[in-house]
Amino acid sequence: PPAHSRSDWIGPPDKHSNLRPVIFYVPPEESPLERRLREARQEAQACDQRFWARHNRAFCQEKEEFIYSRLKAKGLEMRDETGQKATLNAEEMADFYKDFLSKNFRKHMQYNRDWYKRNFTITFLMGQVALVRALRWLRWKKKNVGN
Amino acid sequence: GLFVWHLKNTGIRQIPCQFVHLCRVANNRLITFQYFNFLKRMYVTQYNKDLSQRAKPKSDSVASPFRELQQFDQEKKVIHKIRPISPVHQPLPETSSGNMLREMKSAAETEDSVTPVRAESKDNRQWKEMKLQLGDLPGILARLSKIKLTALVVSTASAGFAMAPVPFDLTCFLLASLGTGLASCAANSINQFFEVPFDSNMNRTKNRPLVRGQISPLLAVCFAASCGVPGIALLTLGVNPLTGALGAFNIFLYTCCYTPMKRMSIANTWVGAVVGAIPPVMGWTAATGSLDAGALLLGGILYSWQFPHFNALSWSLREDYSRGGYCMMSVTHPGLCRRVALRHCLALIGLSTVAPVLDITTWTFPVISLPINLYISYLGFRFYRDADRSSSRKLFFCSLWHLPMLLLVMFTCKKSFLEKEDKGDLLGGNHGRAMEIRLP
Helix, strand or coil: CCCCCCCCEECCCCCCCCCCCEECCCCCCCCHHHHHHHHHHHHHHHHHHHHHHHHHHHHHHHHHHHHHHHHHHHCCCCECCCCCECCCCHHHHHHHHHHHHHHCHHHHHHHHHHHHHHHHHHHHHHHHHHHHHHHHHHHHHHHHHHC | CCCCCCCCCCCCCCCCHHHHHHHHHCHHHHHHHHHHHHHHHHHHHHHHHHHHHHCCCCCEECCCCCCECCCCCCCCCCCCCCCCCCCCCCCCCCCECCCCCEEECCCCCCCCCCCCCCCCCHHHHCCEECCCCHHHHHHHHHHHCCHHHHHHHHHHHHHHHHHCCCCCCHHHHHHHHHHHHHHHHHHHHHHHHHCHHHHHCCCCCCCCHHHHCCCCHHHHHHHHHHHHHHHHHHHHHHHCHHHHHHHHHHHHHHHHHHHHHCCCCCCHHHHHHHHHHHHHHHHHHHHHCCCCHHHHHHHHHHHHHHHHHHHHHHHCCHHHHHHHCCCCHHHHCHHHHHHHHHHHHHHHHHHHHHHHHCCCECCHHHHHHHHHHHHHHHHHHHHHHHCCHHHHHHHHHHHHHHHHHHHHHHHHCECCHHHHHCCCCCCCCCCCCCCCCCCC
């Protein structure tokens, strides 16, 4: 993002986590409340990034392992004659999907709880910041009108 | 509940002949035809959008009014012109079918490739400033509220209103539709607010406004509140308290029950089906002020419809669901998934037969609707037996036209309330026409 910009910038989705990273703008006159908000958002972003990058990598890895073991059981190679990667059809993959989902259920429950908590906190902070800014602007307006 | 949509020629799939036929047969149904076409186009557009993005890798199906439609097919290779990069604006096609259609998370899944190809459109590769452009706001809010889904939800509510055996009151109708629409916008916005990281990870939903940072969560919540509160107030004060209560309950059910439950238990599908069933009930109560058997029957029809619709759709999305941590029948209990879909297809036949018993329609309704109900049941059976992609797709697409057609037939077979009062058939001979007569 350009140096002179006064707003946050959001980027393309991360390769592993599919989440879009945000670069937060730190205004010179940032209030403590605004700093709390920004730090909460940064922390949330880091948590989410960690979780999903790890989770997705695990998914891809386990998927590869599953395919490999199934192909081996069938007596096939990972790549066929034409050099194309051999794949399993949807019905065979279904077992893997079911398994993966149940294995990660607890992890998801924990993440869900954390995500909801973080989401509410951040949104609430945003509300507070917006309110403070609005009041400040109204006061400024009144002062100017008075002058 | 007929909406006129402009038939835009977007150069996509051909309209199946049956729609053209329908159009010819009843030109006063032209509006409905366009409505069907719109439905289909909406799905196809999403398809195409999905495909073009697949250069990147809907949904919900709108079986449930509040659900999104998911996109389906990824096998077709369609070349689309690259859309000019505009900072924020994205074409509308979100998969959202009205509440009627369940959200179908469209996942363009490639069953055949081990590593999903993710060609990202140019839009996605750039860093964007997170500043709200006012000019883009309408588009953003439309996508946030899943406007197409909302439109479909409102049409199911209108269908409920139209089927109620009372004189047609235009004001009431408009108020009820508007209130329902606002409630639906609110619910959809909150749903998106709750699901940002999950939406990011699923192909169908990864271009939503909150995921892309086009709007802040705070604004999304404020928008939801500014739709929901007036919407429910409108329903409670402008229509009747029962409708308002149903609307509020449905918002709660969708946002606080269905949305979290999606990640906890497969029972979410049943909850979602109820969410989808409530709007027509709301339409009915808006017209009559009470919860009669007719309302429940309409709700029942929509409830049953959700299952073949959603289960068929979710069949292709198993990978995304599994990775995203969504507990869906198609992933964890595939046999149940197909059984339930079939069961409810058959239930539709039963429910259609009950309609005349309850004096909602004439006996022509079960007769006329039997072919389409049998057809969807047949596809349901094929899905049950074959359990493959093509049968699931066929069932899904059938459900898309099945519901509008069923409601349409129901409307034409509606028992005029005058007929009921004068048993001696004042209006005899006119089986198929519904007569709405305004009493002085």
